[in-house]
Amino acid sequence: MNPIKNLFMLFVMGATAFAGDILLNPRAQVDFGAAAEIEVTQDGLLAPTGSGLVRSVQHTLVDTKKRYRVSVEYKKSDAVAESRVRGTVVLSPYNMKCKMIEGVHVSFIEGSEAEVLEISPSRGKRVVLRLTDAWKKELESERKVRRAVTFLVKRDLSDIPNFYWSVIDGYEIDGDRLILKVNWTPALVPGDLVRLHYYGWQGIGKDVYATDEWQTLSFEVTGESKRACSDKFWAGTQAVGLGIGGKGVLFRNLTFEELD
């Protein structure tokens, strides 16, 4: 065997020794579901074709105390005229009941717990709150986010991830009363607490900017966070799947591995 080949083999063996156990490695159409908006070429290139994320069907249980790594290579498709295209790579977290923990469940305005003043019937569309500074400040800010209200909340954040939420379609301020127009409410009683949440996270991950050259994204995730972030598992995470998005971005070698 020639010496270069020997050296290469040593390198591969060394790299393998340091690699963790690969827990997820979606690489076929069925790995995302037959109807998923993604094209998978025969040589394993993953090309999302829709505007949203495509998520792996396969999940894997995780121990949030351990360290894990997400890796992927990406570039822009030759068919794209722009010099760079934005893509997204995430871990999608799932709770004990296999329910996906979405960004809105764990993205909240600190200290925005507010008291319900008027009873709202179940599936009602109006909630009256005592207006707090946190709400006032956020509603008056020019941040371009879609806001949501979560119900049945606890001041110690033990309700996070909170799945009882509704998009805020509009609001009125009447003195110290805040009247929210929402899509849905559970049955509320005066004194119940609600909290201000917002959209913004599609999963535990990062955006990438793909160019003509292949680049590598690799990030570690360990520990647990009540708040959405990109380096910790979100509160309640029991399992994760992989997700990618970005029309015009090509991905390959998408993996999730255990490091510890």
Add this chain to the structure above:
Amino acid sequence: MRKIFLVLVAFFIQVALMAGSEKSVEQLEKELADLKAENLALREHTAYQYETPERPEGQKSVLGFKVEPIKNIRCAFIGCGARGGMFLRVLSNFPEHVTIKAAADLYQEKLDAIDRELKAKDYPYEVDYTTDPNGWKGICERDDIDLIFAATPPSLHLPIAIYAMDHGKHVAVEVPIITNVEEAWQLVNAAERNQRHCIMLENCMYGDYELAIKNMVDLGLFGQTVHAEAGYLHNLEEYRFDYSDPKNWRSESPTKVPKISGNSYPTHGLGPIAHWLGINRGDRMKTIVSAETADFTMRHAVNMLMGPKNPIPEGHFRPDQNLSIITTEKGRTIMLYYSTVLRQPYSRAYRLNGTRGFAEDHSQHKLSKDTCQRRLAFEPNFHVDLPVDKVNALLEKYRHPIYAKFSAEAEKFGGHGGMDAVMLMRLIYCLNNGLPLDIDVYDSVAWSCVSNASLKSVQLGGMPVEIPDFTRGAWKDFDGVKYYYVDENGETRAY
């Protein structure tokens, strides 16, 4: 004191009863053995079994069978009515692949019409015609014919097929190819004995939808297939009440006793789903149970159309519907619907459940895509129907390469939405290239024998009937139904 006395009496009675009911280990073991024996005896009577004959010496399986390429296939057509005449007309457009040598039919006017059409298009070969009722034998005996199409009434399918194969011909036979299990074994033996192709011309195998689903199954998009349904739901009132055409053999009269039909026309629905499930290549149909309704709708229809004073409505007609459930050797299930009576739109009522997805189709081929009642759902969102545009987009994306290859012929020659043309082109392609045929004799008889097996089950009050293993165990050596093709390098490959 009295209470204590009563309690003591009750205690002693209970002890006495317990002592009386106590059984020794020997007694229990004997009871268990008796129960087992009784169970075994019962099992012998819980399924009707057909006799499975040993393979005669010198015969060998034709599963995966192929012959040397026949670059120009010399064909004869026995029965030139709606089906046979259509086959002949389509294949007359491909003289470089097919030579039409002979055509037989009882009615001269049908042959005259064909002759006129062939002459009008300057068909390059001479065709022999016969109206002799036994003329088909002479055709089978000729030594200048490779393939014989039989599109006669069903009672002639078996004699023509066997006689043709015994005289060295490959045969392509209209549905159903046989009418009972005994005939099925005769046909299997003839194909094995002569090592000839014997294909039943089940056109529904080649529908765009059916092939697309097969492609998606083969690609693993449905995961492991678990359950499939299909049917032949085709209200035939317009045939039944057209007594003006004496040549229409579909006409039928009422009887004096209630009719039992079984699923007498199973292959249009069963064929495609059998290939989705890999029946006869990796799994096999094991048992069938069948039940059916009385004759509600025909009785009503006859009353409405002929009036209550007409004697005909006093008779009995075929049942409204037959339902059959088949279990496979590997534990999957098939549900078959059959009705030529129920008043509803035509449907082959497909349904497929796999571990990764679901498909359902109640559309009919004449409808446009916009009105299709087709459903698809896949993991992870399997609880949500895909929208119509997505369903159509996926069916187009996964269009089977076979349909894509012959879509121009499907468009040009049509025939049940193009499936007839694709079926014929595919048969010719396989023979031209020396490939195994998509449908073999085992498929043909297994699908067709369901008519007899379902009837038997109905007659026995829904008792399970064992479906014979016509491959005699060879199904275990395969892993799914493959459709073969030759790639650009001349290599044989399979979809």
